[in-house]
Amino acid sequence: MRKERFTLGDVIIYTLLALLSLTIVFAFLHLLSISLSSNAVATKGGLLFVPREVTFDNYSRVFKNRYIWIGYKNTLFRTIVGTSVQLMFTALGAYVLSKKYFPHRTFWTLLIVFTMFFSGGLIPTFLLVKNLGLTNTYASMILPGLISAYNLTIMRNFFQSLPEEIEESCMIDGAGRMRIFWQFILPLSTPILATVALWLAVGHWNAWFDVLIYISDSDKRTLQVVLRNIIITGTKELDLGTASSSVNDEPQISSAGLKAASIYVATIPILCVYPFLQKYFVKGIMVGSLKG
Amino acid sequence: MTSALKAKRQLSPALREFKGYIKYWDLCLMLLPVIAYFIIFKYIPMGGIVIAFKDFKLGLGVSGSEWVGLANFVDAFRTRFFIRAIRNTLIISVLKLCVGFPAPIILALLLNEVRHSGYKRVIQTISYLPHFLSWIIMAGILSQLLSPNNGAVNGLLKSLGRKDPVPFLLDNTYFRGTVVISDVWKGVGWGSILYLAAISSIDPTLYEAAICDGATRPQRVRYITIPCILPTITIMLILSLGGILDAGFDQLLNLYSSAVYETGDIIDTYVYRVGLVDWNYKLSTAIGLFKNVIGFMLVAGTNAVAKAISGIGIW
Structure with a gap:
């Protein structure tokens, strides 16, 4: 079984599965970034997946x-x-x-x-x-x-x-x-x-x-x-x-x-x-x- | 003396019924709290159903309130909101069935084609995760993710060229779609476990024979995997038809708002609001009873069908 090559079908399957998982991972990353960014950055939000102007204000509150x-x-x-x-x-x-x-x-x-x-x-x-x-x-x-x-x-x-x-x-x-x-x-x-x-x-x-x-x-x-x-x-x-x-x-x-x-x-x-x-x-x- | 013996023998059928309880008194003692629980917390509320047939007033109590026959049910059907709740329940349930039922099967089939076990495990771990979060947490995540102001999804749509943000959770046009997709998103990974197990129990010699005969991978899926898990699929489909009146109380109560009652208010949320927000006990009980009776018939019916087909039932 091992000798089967990595085909185009495999690429599609692996990609689809990765997409499903990435939606979940990115959802959590987005939330994390919103929680760790400054109020101004968080209010603007959008495609925010890395915290900017990091602050722990929200957590301390x-x-x-x-x-x-x-x-x-x-x-x-x-x-x-x-x-x-x-x-x-x-x-x-x-x-x-x-x-x-x-x-x-x-x-x-x-x-x-x-x-x-x-x-x-x-x-x-x-x-x-x-x-x-x-x-x-x-x-x-x-x-x-x-x-x-x-x-x-x-x-x-x-x-x-x-x-x-x-x-x-x-x-x-x-x-x-x-x-x-x-x-x-x-x-x-x-x-x-x-x-x-x-x-x-x-x-x-x-x-x-x-x-x-x-x-x-x-x-x-x-x-x-x-x-x-x-x-x-x-x-x-x-x-x-x-x-x-x-x-x-x-x-x-x-x-x-x-x-x-x-x-x-x-x-x-x-x-x-x-x-x-x-x-x-x-x-x-x-x-x-x-x-x- | 013979007559005494005879009397004893005549008594015995009735006595024998209860002799077991004396003989196994210790088991009785263990079962007692269990039965007491079911009587108190399950059967007494079933008695409370009479509220649905009474002009229930809290001050008068259940027995003191007047009988009104089916008046509460007539009232329920007169309100547009109850009809709306029935319609929303059925629409959301059917949509969830159409999208949410095949999704875990497809995921299982895809996962089964992954040959790198590490990759497979990572995908599984991530996709099972949302199942363990409550709908309150999910609602928090979704309302941020889908927010028209600063959500990531609208950020993505904007970068793809869409001008106006989409109010996914606040507009009747999008609400049901959002409910269905988010339900699938939460449950698809977990739902795939059952089908993965069914796939893993397929006899590997079938595949070996198919490879010898030159079957391609798609052909093996089409002619071996799918037919082999078809019994599982059939049972799951029948059983999920039995729950068609349960459109997802936890999800809806945490996701909806008065802006989307028109498309998102289901029977269960309506029962909750009528009963414990507007404090109309009799109407809420009547609607709840209506739903429970139909739901009971659906579950019993589908369960009987499932049992007849495969011998697998809920009980």
């Missing part, structure tokens, strides 16, 4: 913003706590429903799977969360989506593929089912647990809608929502957050450069972690496509 840090803290909190709690309950349900001898297993499974296809909708769910007194609590970011039927099904399939003999021999040694679950099943299932944990973590990191509708307390807002206020609603979020900024600070408050800097500050963790985790995500997509 973003870092001075109290809400960016609060957002980071809350996002980290919900990602860590939310992912672990969700993973635990998903695994519990998946384990029980993987047991063929569990009474009415089909019924319980269908009860869960049905929620994948039909839901009460936005308002009934919103009213429930409100009536439970969960608005403005961290619980509202975790509980309403505690278990995804899809993840549970995928995990259940994995548990089912584990050999039954493990459990039988443990039972003979006198271990209860809960101990078997904790000490034998979970350690054997690290591939699937890691995959689902990654999905959940990305979901939490990027989640914003639940915060938008359930949280009005600005000290509980996550990074995505703080960012949304800066770049989309274009409010004076930064004004509120920066203790030192005076009220008559000119309207460059949500200038293009400041928005771009905020985006970078919020995206850097993903850009740093992503290359290392990429292959696990790719593996994960294969798990998901294996007949759910």
